[in-house]
Amino acid sequence: MSITTRFAPSPTGYLHIGGARTALFSWLLAKSKGGRFLLRVEDTDRERSTKEATDAIIQAMAWLDLAAEGTAVFQSDRFDIYNSYIDKLLAAGHAYWCSCTPEEVEAMREKARAQGKKPKYDGHCRELGLGPGEGRVVRFKGPQDGVTAFHDMVKGPTAVQNAEMDDMILRRGDGTPTYNLAVVVDDHEMGVTHVLRGDDHVANTPRQILLYQAFGWDVPNFGHVPMILGPDKAKLSKRHGALSVMEYKNMGYLPEALVNYLARLGWSCGDQEIFSREELVKLFSTGNLGSSPSVFDMKKLDWLNAHYIKESAPERLAALLPEFIGDQDGLKLDPAYLASIVPLLQPRAKTLVEMAEMARFFLVPAEALAYDEKAVTAQLTPDSKALLAELLPMYETAADYADHKALEAATQAFLDERGLKFKAVAQPLRVALTGKTASPGLFETMSVLGKPEALKRIRRALAL
């Protein structure tokens, strides 16, 4: 039996971390069973939905490589379909017209609240047999007793008293359909068999099941994944920092790192931490989804990102790097050169932003190299400069800069002759070449810089 899942965001903003995770889980659920994954844009609220948000969501999903099958379904294109289904419900006696105004309904809720009861619409028009009319809404005529039960893929058996639910609106006063109606119609028409969504939808599920039953349709499987919390254990929000998936891209995270991180947030497979896309597809199962909320931990994301940076092909990273380098004036940015730098930075950078910063001294010409003042005073002393000056001729004659080991051996031989320790030159030479006291390996750096550039830098340092 083939399964179908879907991700159904409402385009009122960018794709946030929580949405991305549900999308990922839905995608994985489909792929792990060889099923289909669909995308539906829930834009029935015409005021809050925007084209920009829709594009941003699709772009973010593309970055995460969560491809949906076929073209996305837009609910705003389908109002006629929803209305025809509402008519069916009306005809079958599962729905009724209601003339109560929002103010009247609010008063009913207040009254119920005051009595310590659950705020609900009181069913005023339920048996009035009203017909259509200006501003009237259509409500679902739900059962007033009994229970609606379902087996949640993550929470297990779940049941709600029907008396807890009021007669939800299916069609608004302006003729547009509401969320619960549209979702049920679409999930049915799209053949969705498994619905994985955020925890905040649990309360909607029994209502939707009632609708499925009223229509006489098969009820899909539901699963509700707990939400993601900020470090203070409150619901993750803007004040916790980046929420948008694309902000993570801009902060220099690799999509596979985010995917791996998100997959492990609320899901597990024994002790395994690192998962390739293929492994995720192979190993994913809703049975291993956790049922308690989890805190988003940037440090662990950093660790995963560092891991994937180390694993990446230098050429790929080199191609991504330029967009993280601000003020590119006069910088040497050709792809081959960048690709030669990247391997020296891969073990050191946690993000591409960091990598771009670390790469900077490689990219500026010797004349423009910024020397750290403290480093210069501490390392480029008269003594160490004298030693560098002695070394210079050797580096001028050394032919093979491509082989950093040869450079190192030559330097070592020079030092041995004089009975000097490596430490005597290491830091001064490093400052001369990089302007800083911390850098990748000296001779690898020298080798990547190339002979003319390296010599220019040493000469410039001697003149400081």
Place this chain on the structure above:
RNA sequence: GUCCCCAUCGUCUAGCCUGGUCCAGGACGACGGCCUUUCACGCCGUUAACAGGGGUUCAAAUCCCCUUGGGGACGCCA
């Protein structure tokens, strides 16, 4: 207020369904060490948890109840 959900190291989690192999395992972090030309990487080690209380049982992180704490839902939003 009403209804629903959740609860293992600071964090992500394994274990819970099918009690004993768990004085609770892994990972991130933090701390310490090793390596070393710097910074990293890597490697080694330390730290640290079954929310509390009652049961059931020969035996409970695991099953039941209560308490506490946290969260969510209650819209002509999705």
